Amino acid sequence: MKAHGTVHKYGDNVDTDVIIPARYLNSSDAKELASHCMMDIDPDFVNRAKVGDIMVANKNFGCGSSREHAPLAIKTAGISCVIAETFARIFYRNAINIGLPIIECEQAAKEIEAGDDVEIDFDTGIITDHTKGTKYQGQAFPEFMQKLINAGGLMNYINAKE
């Protein structure tokens, strides 16, 4: 499985309140949530984002609230993968559970810039920045999480186990 797209770049500690502000949590409709994604730190994101685009951020991405609406909004906005130095733990679980690919890679997170053309190979964990001509080795998921992802998320995994 691969992801390939244009990068939207953010800094440290992108919290779930800016990914999807609580004032929109009176809805759980994915499309409606996606229409407000990132608006408090990047109001133009929803206009720029194209299907397949990639989000890159530094440390502790997705910190704060447990709202699953955050990865859901990002995924529904068209983002095919989030690369970060580190993810906050609840966001990490949520992303895997709903099938939003994420990958940790410190160097890639630091060097990749907004607008770069980036490709991720999930089987090998290799991140390629075609704009810069650089490659990075992202951290592969533990086997158990790969099973979850391959099953298509937690609910399918549970059904398959029965």
Add this chain to the structure above:
Amino acid sequence: MGMTMTQKILAAHAGLESVAAGQLIEADLDLVLANDITGPVAIHEVEKLNKKTVFDKSKIALVPDHFTPNKDIKSAEHCKCVREYAKEHGIENYFEVGKVGIEHALIPEKGLIVAGETCIGADSHTCTYGALGAFSTGVGSTDMGAGMITGKAWFKVPSAIKFVLTGKPKKWVSGKDVILHIIGKIGVDGALYKSMEFVGDGIANLSMDDRFTIANMAIEAGAKNGIFPVDDLTIAYMKEHSAKEYKVYEADEDAEYDDVITIDLSELEPTVAFPHLPENTKTVKESGDVKIDQVVIGSCTNGRISDLRVAAEILKDRQVADGVRTIIFPATQAIYLQAIEEGLIQTFIKAGEVVSTPTCGPCLGGHMGVLAAGERAVSTTNRNFVGRMGHIESEVYLASPAVAAASAVTGKISEPAELGL
């Protein structure tokens, strides 16, 4: 190799003799929790499962506390979804408006969790119950939904940081100052993926309410959970609130920790976290002249009876400064009633403050006290992210109830000493 307190609870619930940091396990759950924002998403996810019946009607809690009393039509629909699911599945711990309180104050008060148990909640501040010596952690809606049906959740066993608390805090220094100080020291990802295990003789000087506040904000340092040892105070609390049997786990003497940090509670000062991260801490003395528009006292972090008592002690026979709006929101109906009986509510109203029904509303900019552009609030809540309490150009300063109450009187960030207290 020895295990931490958290690891021992997880091992027991996974049916294993021992576990080690990094190990992936599946653990039995004693409580599975959701609210009116995360619940509908979980209920929708559960539809994807072949099995529809819940694992145990007595071990699930559905607490519509965020946008209640219903703030608008969409919120009303969410609450209706949760209410109907609870009815259909016979969920024993569903709390309707009138009985509902802020979940992380309500759950311990109702005795739904005790020491040695495991809990997942689709709310990040589920880590609060670590104050009782339980393993509890926040998850998303899909994990919660899966837990509600299977009674289990997968965990990566965390490593831990040990915080050795010594000494006795000064008057007006509380659990909130302790946890803000710690987050200021280690950062908002200082305990990422880890447990924060609190030990030391200073714990005897912290009330249960202080401990709930400290464990509540473990997530603001990125932690998986925060946990306290069980002492006489914990046992007295559990006996008063719960008929459940508790089990005491202690860390092994040879347990390994990633780091050991000693905090002398007697040296701590009233502390404030400046916008826009809980790690941006300063003591009130270092804060300078920060004028404010609103004060909020309440929430799952600081809406308990001792928080209200401290605020009332400062506000007694004083007035809120001109131009400052002060909102008090007791965390549960029982706390609200206790505050009425003790005359605290009269003190607040006479001081020129408004008292709200229990709700998470103002903490997350939902309703009941949303900020406009350029406005500043001192709040006893837990997050001061961009736009957290309203407009993206508003600012939130996190503080204890004592600092919040003193600031309400002066109209700027202040500590009780500035009022001669």
